[in-house]
Amino acid sequence: MRAAVYDAPGEPLRIAEVHDPVPGPGQAVIRVAACGVCGSDLHATAPEADLARRGGVLGHEVAGEVVEVGPEPVGGWSPGDRVFVMPVGGCGRCPQCKLDRPEQCPRQRSFGALGPEEPDGGYAEYLAVSSADLLAVPSGVPLDAAALCEPLATGLMCVRQAELAIGDRVLILGAGPIGLAAAVWARFFGARRVVVSERVGHRLGVAERLGATDVIDAGLYPDAAARFAELTGAEPDAVIEAVGRPGMLNAAVAAVRPQGRVVTGGVCMEPDSFDHLLAYAKEPTIRAARVYTKAENEFILEMMASGRIDPAPMISHRVGLGDLPAAFEALRSPTDQCKVMVEPGRG
Ligand SMILES: [Zn+2]
Ligand SMILES: [Zn+2]
Incomplete structure (x- = not known):
């Protein structure tokens, strides 16, 4: 698959052909429909911060479609399900997760290569995530709007x-x-x-x-x-x-x-x-303010589904993977960009 790889601070993202992700135990593979470019991606890749994992794939504001489910999933997900991926997830099995509070999980995980341990994120055609972190996107909510769930949260x-x-x-x-x-x-x-x-x-x-x-x-x-x-x-x-x-x-x-x-x-x-x-x-x-809750994310999707909020005006630009590196660098200085949405399906 194609992905935008982060090599080092000061270097633009590089579009590369990489291995397709394979779902491990408890994981699902998502076809990325939309992934928002986040300020934290810009922060983490700036030379003064230098936090992002080199060789990794950034992007943690992901909505898409389940294409494959690994063994022992949390939840009954099937290929074709439309999902938003909670960027801060839990293990799905501890007492806090059982109480539906993954944000309190002692084994809290995130993805998007913002740290040395973080797995790859959504600036790619596909990504593997924990099935415990998936939220169903209600019908009627477009996937690009669902990807706005993270900044909205x-x-x-x-x-x-x-x-x-x-x-x-x-x-x-x-x-x-x-x-x-x-x-x-x-x-x-x-x-x-x-x-x-x-x-x-x-x-x-x-x-x-x-x-x-x-x-x-x-x-x-x-x-x-x-x-x-x-x-x-x-x-x-x-x-x-x-x-x-x-x-x-x-x-x-x-x-x-x-x-x-x-x-x-x-x-x-x-x-x-x-x-x-x-x-x-x-x-x-x-x-x-550090972290939002799962309940907040669910509430946001519900408010979008019932038409009580319409966050679409936040999206100022849509780019395919090929145009992402330039759009990403442009965001480092003030421009007319607001939320730039990466849509790998655009090429
Ligand atoms: Zn973000
Ligand atoms: Zn947990």
Whole structure:
């Protein structure tokens, strides 16, 4: 099969012919219909981080079709089943997994070559994954939308950590896929104002389509807190940081109302300074969001199936494997890209 192989930091992905995956015990092989390009793939392959497994295949936002099931599967999967693959999976057999909480599994596993031990991911025609990590995609939900489940789950987790009350005013810093997903859910769960600050103009339009009540062009208004006050007449009850660059946590604390909530959803890969006096003055609750739950992923698929959310505007580009290396490198600098979807069936 064809796959996009990661060789080393600073080198573009390389399209290669590799062995077809064979399902081991408990595994299923999935034909990849769509795999989202994630910010963590870009982070992990950047020279300063250098975390990704060399020679591995990245990609952990996968939806597709079961083509083969190995021995001793978890669940009654058959070829042809449409599935989303939970990127953070459990063993399927321990007490936590039996309680349907794979995110608490002591033998938690992920795929997508983001670390030295992680198996190959979905920038390929096929991949082998644990059958315990599959979620059925309801009929009527296109597989490319199902692949958005992962960023949507990350945004949902941020909104859950922000403990929104009906009528809250929310500021979201950054309109990449995580910030956009947070906008979807903040509005869904009753925020009165959802204000998204971002410097890429195209993404501001997407934010408005997805539930933002107001947007701030960060190029024109670098002080998001001041602009938020102009727009809403108040300070935000919660700030969701979805950029992940040094200084953003301080900016979020500076913006939030006294005793408000700050959630960091963007993952800053470098050490960052923290303004203790500023936090002291504001007394915010600061929470770091790491992992979503299986229940959240199931809920998202259900909300898509019932038409209560439509995340399709998040997809800005669709590429086949052949065009992935160039699209992947382009994402390293700000562009009009938002979620780039790899569709290996396109060639
Ligand atoms: Zn991701
Ligand atoms: Zn387990």
